[in-house]
Amino acid sequence: MQHTGGRKGVDCSFMVGDMGIGFEDHTPDNKNDKSFIKDISKEHLFIRGNHDDPALCKIHPNYIGDYGFLPKPNIFYVSGGYSIDHHFRTQGIDWWKDEELNEEEMAKALKCYQDHKPKIVVSHECPLAMKIDSVTNLWKFDHNSRTELLLQNMFKIHQPDYWIYGHHHRFLEKDMNGTHFVCLNELIDGKINDCIFEIKDLTWEG
Numbered sequence: 626m627q628h629t630g631g632r633k634g635v636d637c638s639f640m641v642g643d644m645g646i647g648f649e650d651h652t653p654d655n656k657n658d659k660s661f662i663k664d665i666s667k668e669h670l671f672i673r674g675n676h677d678d679p680a681l682c683k684i685h686p687n688y689i690g691d692y693g694f695l696p697k698p699n700i701f702y703v704s705g706g707y708s709i710d711h712h713f714r715t716q717g718i719d720w721w722k723d724e725e726l727n728e729e730e731m732a733k734a735l736k737c738y739q740d741h742k743p744k745i746v747v748s749h750e751c752p753l754a755m756k757i758d759s760v761t762n763l764w765k766f767d768h769n770s771r772t773e774l775l776l777q778n779m780f781k782i783h784q785p786d787y788w789i790y791g792h793h794h795r796f797l798e799k800d801m802n803g804t805h806f807v808c809l810n811e812l813i814d815g816k817i818n819d820c821i822f823e824i825k826d827l828t829w830e831g
Contacts, residue, residue: 637828639689640671641791641809642704642749646685647678648719674749674792675706675724691726692734694741698827701743701785703734706750706792707770709762731775735782742783745824751790751808752776754801759793759808780804789822796820 670689673682682688682704689695691704705725714720726734750772751759780788784804796819797808810819 637668638670639700639702639747640669641747641789642672642674642706643676643791643811644671644673644682645676646673646681647721648676672702672704672747672749674704675708676719678721679705679723680721691730692737694737694743699744701738701741701746703746703748703772703776703779706772707768709764709768725770725772726775728771731771735775735778738779739782742785744786745827746779746785746788748772748776748788748790750776750792751788751806752780754780755788755790755799755806755808758799759790759795759797761793761795765793787824 711720784802789807791809796810799806807822812820
């Protein structure tokens, strides 16, 4: 699992969002230009964070989806997050109004989670139960996002063995109610060992 980017020598990875897709360095001249898509192995997957253009993510072959369950590694994933500073951003340039799942998608995601009760969860944001330990930007205490509330409801329904997330630009590990939570730092600024968490013997079919 990685917050952003890739690492040579890694057989498979699952990045937890904020890839920067849609920002200047990753944005094509038009929506039909797919030159921004790199030739990446299908074993390296990602979900989107709040700093990713949902439309561009959905045409990227390594984007796993908005939410879902992978049976082989027993992973449930949830994309999206809330930008606390969206008032200072520009829609379509560095902020997207559909950065979080909508209510219908969240209801379906919750039902999917309840049906599968996964061993591992990968999300961009974290459940509210972990927020107080994770936040580095105090503005984030001013608002509980719909995504945080969704993830908290999931955590109440079922406590997985692992829950791995990003969003807060720090590394943190904490056990709660039988779940080992891991917050990953961002690969751009963080130490490499704080940006990657390995679950040994984990394999999946990409």
